Amino acid sequence: MSFSPPNTFVDGTVCTSAALEGNYQALRVYLHGGIVSGDVQASQWIDTRHIQPPSFEPYSAVQHGISGHQGGTNSGLVRLTFCTKYLSGQGRSTSQAFHLIPGTAITIDARRACTAVYHYWWEVEGGPDESTGGGQETDTARQVWIAPYFQKVSTAYTAYRGHAQEVANIQGTSRMWNNPVTRGAAAPYTVAGAYQSRDGVLVHSAINGRSTFGLAAHSQIDRAAVVNWGVAIETFYL
Numbered sequence: 001m002s003f004s005p006p007n008t009f010v011d012g013t014v015c016t017s018a019a020l021e022g023n024y025q026a027l028r029v030y031l032h033g034g035i036v037s038g039d040v041q042a043s044q045w046i047d048t049r050h051i052q053p054p055s056f057e058p059y060s061a062v063q064h065g066i067s068g069h070q071g072g073t074n075s076g077l078v079r080l081t082f083c084t085k086y087l088s089g090q091g092r093s094t095s096q097a098f099h100l101i102p103g104t105a106i107t108i109d110a111r112r113a114c115t116a117v118y119h120y121w122w123e124v125e126g127g128p129d130e131s132t133g134g135g136q137e138t139d140t141a142r143q144v145w146i147a148p149y150f151q152k153v154s155t156a157y158t159a160y161r162g163h164a165q166e167v168a169n170i171q172g173t174s175r176m177w178n179n180p181v182t183r184g185a186a187a188p189y190t191v192a193g194a195y196q197s198r199d200g201v202l203v204h205s206a207i208n209g210r211s212t213f214g215l216a217a218h219s220q221i222d223r224a225a226v227v228n229w230g231v232a233i234e235t236f237y238l
Contacts (some may be wrong), residue, residue, distance in 0.1 A: 003030045009237040011117040024127040045054050060106050060134045062233060069108050072119065072232025083124070083217035083224040091129075091136035091220045098147065098156040101226055105214030106233045110207055113234045118213040121199035122146060128170035137220050142169035144219040146226075148202040156216035160202065167196040193219055205234070 005024050007019040054065030062071030075081065078171035081102055089095020099107045104120070126145065149156040156164070202213065213233060217224070 003027060003034075029184070054153070061129055062106060062108065065236075068235035068237050069116075070234050071104070071111075073103075073231065074230035075103065075226075075228050080225055081226040081229070083137075083146070083219040083221070083226060084088055085129075085219045085222055087113055088218045089220075090134055091131075091142065091222075092134075092166070092218070093137050095218070096157045098149070098153055100149075100153045101215045101217055101229070102151040104156055104229060104231050106231060107210060107212045108233060108235065109210050110235060110237075112206045112237060113206060113208045114237045116204045116206070116207050116211065116213070117234045117236075118148060118150075118202040119199075119232040119234075120148060120202075120215055120230065121197070122215065123195070123197045123227045124171050125195045125227060126167040126224040127221045129220075131222060139169060142220040143167060144169075144217055144221050144224040145220045146215055146217050148200065148218045149214055150202070150204060153214070153216045157218070163200055163202060164218070165196070165200065167224060 003026075005023040007023050009015055009019075050068060054063040056063045057071075059073075060071065061065075061073050062069055063136075066225070083099070083101065085091040087099035088097040101122075106118070110116075124144060126144050128139075129142060132139075134140070143166045145161075145164040145166045147156040147160050149160060152190075204211075215229065215231065217226075
């Protein structure tokens, strides 16, 4: 049967605030977990007017509806963010440290278990860094790696270093725009040089509650400019 209020009123019954509030509270409980299959009409009765519209978070441009989340953001036109070896091991090859790339994180609140898909792309120019000493990699071998992370920046290495993509250090003229080495269509400058344009996807199939996705960097170069970037998130409750 349908909902029955615990307090009913007939002629002569005093209508108290406590009795009314008791009915309201009982209705809240019924609507949030108390409905059973026998209370629902067998034929289709749900229309678009019965579905709650999505909420929108303007900073990250992500909306949250009944089927999941969707949205994302980007850096805008050439708004430089930097990766640096001074936050990720001073250029030593033995370091496993990553640091976050500001602005690339998206935090969502999942109401139940769902699958999340985090999309990202970035453009980075590495160096030049020709500094010496301190146990660093040689300047010709230095690179910066960018990888996604989930919840903690450290997972960029511990869980997702297989997603990391690298950019080489500009060294002399060998990796400049006027690169004298002919590489051809098989290895254009944006793949073989010191200016890289990359993208990727991280799929997480079992998230629930508050979750954060973002991009992090491990750099052996003193300054690597993240020229542009974009991130987006999708989640699916189904």
